[in-house]
Structures are given as C-alpha cells and as structure tokens.
Amino acid sequence: MTDNVIYVDNNATTAVAPEVFEAMKPYLTNLYGNPSSPYPFGDIANKAVAKAREQVATLLGAKPTEIIFTSCGSESDNTALSSALATQGGRRKIVTTVVEHPAILTPCKHLEEQGYVVKYLRVDSLGRLDLDEARELIDDETAIVSVMWANNETGNLYPVEALARIAHEHGALFHTDAVQATGKIPMNLAESEIDFLSVSGHKLHAPKGVGLLYRRQGTPFVPFLKGGHQERLQRAGTENVASIVGLGVAAELALAHLPEENTRLRAMRDKLEAGLLANAPDAHVNGDPEHRMPHTTNISFKYVEGESILLRLWNAAHICASSGSACSSGSLEASHVLRAMGVDYQSLHGSIRFSLSRYNTEAEVDTVIQTVPPIIRELREISPFGHE
Amino acid sequence: MWQYTEKVMDHFTHPRNCGSLPDADGIGQVGNLVCGDSMKLYIKMAEDKKTIADAKFQTFGCASAIASASALTCMIIGKPLEYAVGLSNQDIVDFLGGLPDEKEHCSVMGFEALEAAVADMAKRHPEIPQPKPPQAPDNSRVVCKCFNVTENKIRNIIKEHHLKTVEEVTNYTKAGGGCGRCKADIQAILDEINAVPHDAPAPEPKPGKLTNLQKINLIMSVFNEEITPALKGDGGDAELVDVDGNDVYVKLLGACAHCAAAEMTMRNWVEAKLREKVSPELHVVDVTKR
Numbered sequence: 001m002t003d004n005v006i007y008v009d010n011n012a013t014t015a016v017a018p019e020v021f022e023a024m025k026p027y028l029t030n031l032y033g034n035p036s037s038p039y040p041f042g043d044i045a046n047k048a049v050a051k052a053r054e055q056v057a058t059l060l061g062a063k064p065t066e067i068i069f070t071s072c073g074s075e076s077d078n079t080a081l082s083s084a085l086a087t088q089g090g091r092r093k094i095v096t097t098v099v100e101h102p103a104i105l106t107p108c109k110h111l112e113e114q115g116y117v118v119k120y121l122r123v124d125s126l127g128r129l130d131l132d133e134a135r136e137l138i139d140d141e142t143a144i145v146s147v148m149w150a151n152n153e154t155g156n157l158y159p160v161e162a163l164a165r166i167a168h169e170h171g172a173l174f175h176t177d178a179v180q181a182t183g184k185i186p187m188n189l190a191e192s193e194i195d196f197l198s199v200s201g202h203k204l205h206a207p208k209g210v211g212l213l214y215r216r217q218g219t220p221f222v223p224f225l226k227g228g229h230q231e232r233l234q235r236a237g238t239e240n241v242a243s244i245v246g247l248g249v250a251a252e253l254a255l256a257h258l259p260e261e262n263t264r265l266r267a268m269r270d271k272l273e274a275g276l277l278a279n280a281p282d283a284h285v286n287g288d289p290e291h292r293m294p295h296t297t298n299i300s301f302k303y304v305e306g307e308s309i310l311l312r313l314w315n316a317a318h319i320c321a322s323s324g325s326a327c328s329s330g331s332l333e334a335s336h337v338l339r340a341m342g343v344d345y346q347s348l349h350g351s352i353r354f355s356l357s358r359y360n361t362e363a364e365v366d367t368v369i370q371t372v373p374p375i376i377r378e379l380r381e382i383s384p385f386g387h388e
Numbered sequence: 389m390w391q392y393t394e395k396v397m398d399h400f401t402h403p404r405n406c407g408s409l410p411d412a413d414g415i416g417q418v419g420n421l422v423c424g425d426s427m428k429l430y431i432k433m434a435e436d437k438k439t440i441a442d443a444k445f446q447t448f449g450c451a452s453a454i455a456s457a458s459a460l461t462c463m464i465i466g467k468p469l470e471y472a473v474g475l476s477n478q479d480i481v482d483f484l485g486g487l488p489d490e491k492e493h494c495s496v497m498g499f500e501a502l503e504a505a506v507a508d509m510a511k512r513h514p515e516i517p518q519p520k521p522p523q524a525p526d527n528s529r530v531v532c533k534c535f536n537v538t539e540n541k542i543r544n545i546i547k548e549h550h551l552k553t554v555e556e557v558t559n560y561t562k563a564g565g566g567c568g569r570c571k572a573d574i575q576a577i578l579d580e581i582n583a584v585p586h587d588a589p590a591p592e593p594k595p596g597k598l599t600n601l602q603k604i605n606l607i608m609s610v611f612n613e614e615i616t617p618a619l620k621g622d623g624g625d626a627e628l629v630d631v632d633g634n635d636v637y638v639k640l641l642g643a644c645a646h647c648a649a650a651e652m653t654m655r656n657w658v659e660a661k662l663r664e665k666v667s668p669e670l671h672v673v674d675v676t677k678r
Contacts, residue, residue: 113635115654115674305424307390307450308400315401326424327450332535332558332565334424345421349448382406382454384417384428384446 006364009320010203011152011180011296011355016246017205023249024207027242035239036230045241052248059251060197060214061188068213068234069244073179073200074103076213077146079224079235080175080196081107084144085116087220088173091143095167097121097129097158098340101177103198104146105336121147126288127156127341134166142172149181149197153324153337153353154287155296157181164193173219179203179211183254184262184293195219201243205357206250210243261358266294268356268365273297275369280376282386286338286351295356298324298338300347303386304379309352312375317367324351346385392451393485399455404462407444413516414509418500423535423562425449425494427457429501431509433469437516440464440472445501452484452491456498459483464502470519473506475499476548477560492560496545531573534566542574546581554578572633576600603666604631610665615658626658634669636662640676 007015027048033039035046053064060067070076081094081104094111096104098120108118119137121129129147138145145167150157164174175196178187183204189197194216201210215221215234227236277283282302301309306323313319324335326349333339334348343351354368380386392400409430419426426448434441443465445457459480464472477499481487487495510518528540545551545560554574558564564571576599598606611628619626619642629637638658659672 113671113673115676303448305449305453308454311397311400311451325450327453332423332562345424349421349424382403382446383448384426385421385448 004318006317006319006360006367008354008356008360008364008368009322010357010360011155011353012322013202013208014205014357015359016202016207017250017253019253020206020246020249024242024246027245031241035241036228045239048245049239049241052244052251055248056199056212056251059183059187059255060199061190061192062214063190063217065232066189066214066217068215068231069239069247070211070213070235071209071237071240072211073101073177073198073203074211075224076196076198076200076211077101077103077175077177078107079213080173080198081111081144081146082224083220083222084173084175084196085111086222088143091141091172093117093119093139093141094144094146095119095121095134095137095142095172096146097123097148099123099127099151099153099156099337100146100148101152101179103179104148104177117141123340125342127151127154127286127337128288128291129158129163131159131162131166134163138166138170138172140170142167142170144173144175146175146177149176149178150184150293151287151337152180153322153335154298154341155180155293155355156288157185157291157293160194161192164195168193180293180296183251183258184295186258189214189216201247201250204250204254206247207243210240210247212247257358262294265356265358265360268360268362269295269297269354271362272354272356272365272368273299275365276372279369279373283376284347286341286343286347296353297355298351298353300338300343301350301352301376302346303383304350304376306350306352308379309350309372309375312379313371316375317371319368319371322353322355324353325349390452390488390491392455392488395459395483395485396452396455396487399458399484400451403445403447403454403458405442405444405458405465406446408446409442409444412444413513414505414507416501416504416506416508418504419449419453419497420536421448425453425497427453427497427501429457429460429498429505431464431502431505433509433513433516438468438470440467440469449494449497450491452487452494453497455484456480456487456494457501460498460502469506469516472502473520475502478549489556489559493562496560531577532561532563532566532570535562537561537563539577542577543581546578551578552582569633572600598667606666607631607636607662607670610662614665615661618657619653629675634667635671635673637673637675640674 031044033041033045035049053067057064057067112118121133147158147163149160160176167174173195177198179200182199197214199212202208223234225236283299286298306325307327310323324338326332326334338348409432412430413433414431417428428446430444432442443461445461447454447457477495480495480498526538526540528538531539551557554564554571557574564574625641627639629639654672654674662670
C-alpha cells in the first residue's frame with residue numbers, strides 16, 4: 001500500500017532524509033548516553049547536540065547560543081507567547097493574524113479567556129496582510145506580535161521584517177512561526193529584528209517530535225517547560241539526542257539544496273498549477289501569486305468537495321494531498337484561512353493543497369496533472385451544482 | 389483519515405443511480421454549500437402510484453454523503469412508497485455497514501432528502517396517495533446558526549436515537565460543530581428531554597441543570613445582591629457585561645479597576661462566588677481593560 005505513493009503533501013509532513021536517518025542511528029543504538037552525564041560516554045551525546053545546534057544556527061543565520069531545542073513547532077509557539085507575557089511588564093495584549101496555525105490561535109483563545117487582549121490582523125482576498133492595520137493595532141500595551149513567516153495552506157509569505165520593526169517601535173517583542181518557511185527561503189537572523197522564531201523538524205526532512213525556538217540574544221525569557229538545567233535552563237527535559245542530530249543534518253541539507261531546489265520546485269509547482277488549471281475548468285489558485293513559497297499551490301475546484309477528491313486521488317494513483325474542506329479537516333468547519341480570505345463557499349470546500357519537496361519528481365507531477373481532472377469531472381457529474 | 393466500511397467505499401467509488409430525472413414526480417434538496425454538503429433526490433412513481441419506479445441523486449459532499457445517497461436510492465427503487473417513508477437514517481447506516489460517528493449526519497441528510505422529495509411530490513401530485521400525513525413545516529427557532537439547525541430537528545434526533553451528549557447531537561445534526569456557541573442551548577434541550585420523570589424520587593437540585601434563562605437570572609441576582617455590595621464596601625464596583633454560555637463577562641469599576649489585585653479579585657472572589665452560588669462550570673472573563 002505504501003509503495004508508489006505520490007506524496008505531494010509536504011506542508012503536512014515530509015519524508016525523513018536518508019542522510020538524516022543514518023546520522024541518527026548511532027544515537028538510537030549504542031550511543032545512548034545522557035548529554036548531562038559527566039563521563040565521556042555522556043559527552044559524546046553532548047557534542048552531538050552541540051554540533052546540531054551549530055548546523056541549525058547556520059541555516060537560520062543565527063548564533064548557536066540562540067537556539068533552544070524543543071519537541072515541536074507548537075511547543076516553540078506556546079513558549080514564545082507565554083514568555084513574552086511573563087517578561088513584558090504589565091503588557092497584556094497580543095497582536096497576531098486570523099490566518100495563523102492553531103498552535104498560535106488556540107493558545108491565544110485561551111489567553112483571551114484569561115483576560116488578555118488579542119487583536120487579529122485581517123487578510124484580503126489574496127490572503128495578504130495590511131501593514132497599516134498592523135500600525136493601528138500594535139501599540140504600547142502590546143507584549144508580543146506573532147505573525148507566521150509562511151502560511152501552511154496557501155504558501156503566502158508575510159512581511160515579517162516590517163512587522164518586527166513596527167513591534168519594536170512600540171517596545172513589543174516579535175515572534176514568527178517559521179515552521180513552513182524554514183529551509184524553503186533564505187534566512188539571516190543576524191541581520192533581522194525577529195526576537196523569536198519557531199521551527200519544526202518534520203517539515204524539513206527531520207523526524208517528528210523535534211523542533212526549536214530561536215531566541216535572539218538578549219531577548220527576555222521565561223521557560224515554558226520547567227525542570228532540569230537543559231538548554232541552558234531554557235527548556236527542561238533530557239535532550240531528544242537522536243532527533244536533534246537529525247534536525248541538524250536536515251538543516252545542513254536544506255541549506256545545501258536551497259538555491260537549486262527553489263528553482264526546480266518553483267518550475268514543477270508552476271507546471272502543476274498550469275496543467276491543472278488548463279485541464280479542469282472552474283478552478284482557481286488561492287493565495288498571493290507574488291509572495292508565495294515556491295513549492296506550494298492551493299487550488300479550488302468549484303462544485304466538488306475536497307474529501308471526495310482526496311479519497312479518489314488516493315484510490316487512483318496513491319496521491320496524497322490536503323484539502324481545506326470541512327469534511328477532510330476532522331471538524332465540521334472549512335479552512336479558517338480560506339474563509340478569512342473570503343473564498344466563496346463553492347470554492348472553499350473544493351480546495352486542494354499540493355506541496356512539493358525535493359523528493360518529488362517531474363514524472364510524479366505529470367501523473368498528478370493526468371489524474372486530477374478526470375476525478376473533478378466525475379465528481380461534478382454527481383454534484384447538484386455547476387450544471388447550468 | 390476516516391474509517392469507512394468497504395460498502396461505503398464501494399458506493400462512493402461506484403455510486404449507483406447518480407444523475408437527474410427530468411420527469412421526476414418529486415424532488416427534494418437538503419443541505420447547502422455553506423455547510424459543505426448538499427443532496428438532491430429525484431423520485432419517479434410507477435403507474436400504480438404506489439411503487440417507486442426510479443430514483444436518482446446528485447450529491448455535493450464527502451465520501452459518506454455520496455455513499456449515503458447512493459445507498460438510499462438502492463433501498464427505495466422498486467419498493468412501495470409506504471416502505472420508503474418508513475425508513476430512518478439508521479437504515480441507511482445499517483445498509484452501509486456503519487458510518488463513523490462524526491458522519492452520522494450524512495445519513496440524516498439522505499433521510500431528509502427523501503422526506504423533502506415525498507413532500508414535494510405530495511404538492512405536485514395530490515392524486516398520489518400519501519402513506520403518511522405530510523409533515524408540518526418546521527418553523528421552530530434555529531439553535532445552531534452556523535449550520536442552520538432547528539430546535540425541532542434537534543429534539544427529534546435526540547428522541548429517535550436516545551442521545552445523551554452534545555457531541556452525539558453534533559455527530560447527527562452538525563449542530564454545535566461550528567463556533568460552538570449553541571452548545572449550552574443543546575445541553576438545555578438534552579437536559580429537558582432526558583430529565584428524570586416527575587414520579588421518580590426528587591433528585592438534589594443541581595445548579596448545572598439550570599436553563600439558560602434561569603442561569604442568567606441567578607447570575608444577575610448573585611451579582612447585584614452579593615458581589616457589587618461587597619466591592620462597593622471597598623470603594624469599587626463591577627458591571628456584569630454579558631453572559632455567553634458559561635462565560636460571564638465582567639468589568640471592574642472604580643477603585644477595583646486600577647487595583648493591583650484586580651485579577652485576584654476576579655478569579656478568587658467574583659468567579660468563586662458565581663461558581664459557588666450558580667454553577668461550578670462558570671468562567672469569568674475579565675473585560676475591564678477592553
């Protein structure tokens with residue numbers, strides 16, 4: 001069943017790179033020491049974590065001391081928010097966006113219930129933010145501004161640097177959820193105003209269960225997970241050594257492949273998009289064509305429902321993609337991102353996201369282009385809509 | 389990933405009887421695009437005016453919605469109208485070998501499409517004998533605004549399937565599955581329907597069993613008679629801004645608003661008092677600084 005899978009859902013997760021797996025193996029087998037132990041057997045693990053810290057710091061253009069390893073992107077997001085609220089004096093306001101990942105939106109909702117004020121920047125029909133609205137909402141009461149670098153559903157890129165500047169003009173901290181953007185676009189945090197940045201390992205060919213929080217040097221901090229002295233007292237818990245080693249190698253690979261992959265993936269994505277739009281009528285792309293990650297496309301096929309499309313894609317050619325429809329989300333409501341963009345209901349439930357990785361081939365893209373249009377046609381024949 | 393039976397997947401992959409009937413005797417369309425699923429059912433009677441000669445469907449929706457519609461047509465073609473109107477959504481679920489809990493509403497939609505088609509046929513063809521008196525239009529209030537679910541529909545489904553929890557009601561009707569604001573309303577309907585009969589030994593009155601109206605009234609009286617007088621004694625005051633479900637929106641005024649211990653006051657005193665006197669589920673939302 002898992003042979004010949006065409007995995008074009010790389011914003012959901014990614015394959016662990018073979019190099020990453022190889023590098024991890026010793027730390028899952030014979031090199032199982034605790035990095036905190038004083039003898040050389042522990043120090044082997046300690047050095048491995050230190051090397052990974054340098055590798056991820058290089059990818060981000062940061063210092064190794066600015067890296068805090070965590071368990072996932074969600075933990076990093078939660079840590080940034082809670083730390084900012086604890087360190088920013090009496091400031092009780094958060095400014096974020098309506099298109100954030102639930103890892104930001106859900107804690108924000110919880111904080112609102114505790115009496116904190118959360119303001120949400122809106123987006124236009126292309127999913128773009130309005131910097132003027134940001135200037136209005138960010139004020140001297142704001143503890144932290146949190147805006148994702150790239151959106152997981154549309155691939156839209158947001159002007160995080162400009163937003164960080166606005167936050168700093170008001171003495172607020174700036175956090176970005178860069179789970180989708182890391183390894184996809186060049187970053188140089190040394191020349192950035194960003195204070196906190198979240199990364200997830202499994203979105204860039206490292207395993208699930210590891211992430212990191214970048215904390216700009218000097219940014220006030222209170223740990224989220226309290227306990228031992230790990231991560232220089234910033235995140236308790238014995239290090240997930242093997243996965244951290246994997247994340248380090250994954251970061252090195254991402255950096256090495258970045259320029260060529262950007263070009264290759266963009267060409268494949270554009271081919272996929274053009275091929276689908278040409279062969280399936282009543283379809284359009286959701287998102288900002290000018291500021292978008294090179295590997296993601298989100299296409300709405302009117303009059304048909306996403307879960308049905310996904311199941312038939314799997315049955316036809318073991319194609320894995322995502323949908324913003326209500327039924328495929330596990331909840332009863334369709335994508336909050338596309339709804340915030342005002343995508344009409346006929347298009348909303350038929351939205352499919354394709355996200356590529358360096359392991360996708362041109363032949364796979366061709367298969368997707370051949371497979372999708374007949375499925376859309378068949379489902380439209382069943383649908384009560386779109387027959388006029 | 390939903391766990392669908394082989395039969396669901398079969399009817400989804402190879403739907404039977406999809407399309408339209410230009411000479412249908414009755415057409416029923418239920419659901420809508422906003423909710424993400426919609427079903428249109430066409431039925432055509434045989435010359436004896438008692439048997440369903442043909443049925444076709446069009447469905448916009450997920451695999452289980454398409455399979456439910458396909459199954460329904462298979463279940464009613466060639467069958468007496470009397471048999472068809474006696475079917476329930478559970479018969480569709482059984483025919484398919486089961487549906488995931490969260491997808492029960494797909495079978496309900498099939499059942500409703502059939503009801504709507506039969507009602508439409510009664511209007512168009514008064515000469516066709518109706519086995520069941522036509523249903524009165526449902527003018528009851530809309531409880532779930534996200535999915536436009538009426539109180540009657542919720543009541544009927546609770547009674548028919550002996551539902552006990554809000555989650556179950558959501559699975560069958562979608563009500564409460566959007567913003568979630570109507571969950572307290574659904575709970576109140578559940579409580580009323582599932583209430584212990586009067587001849588049973590009287591249970592201890594539980595604050596959690598209050599109706600919405602009783603709850604709000606009680607909150608107001610505790611607020612006016614106990615909370616604000618005590619705060620006024622300290623040179624402060626408070627305003628009850630709103631009640632939404634179990635969320636009580638409170639604004640501190642006067643000295644309280646600027647007091648360093650304001651949060652303590654809210655949590656340890658206002659909320660504690662309301663929880664003690666009204667319901668342990670209440671949650672105070674501080675809107676002093678809004």
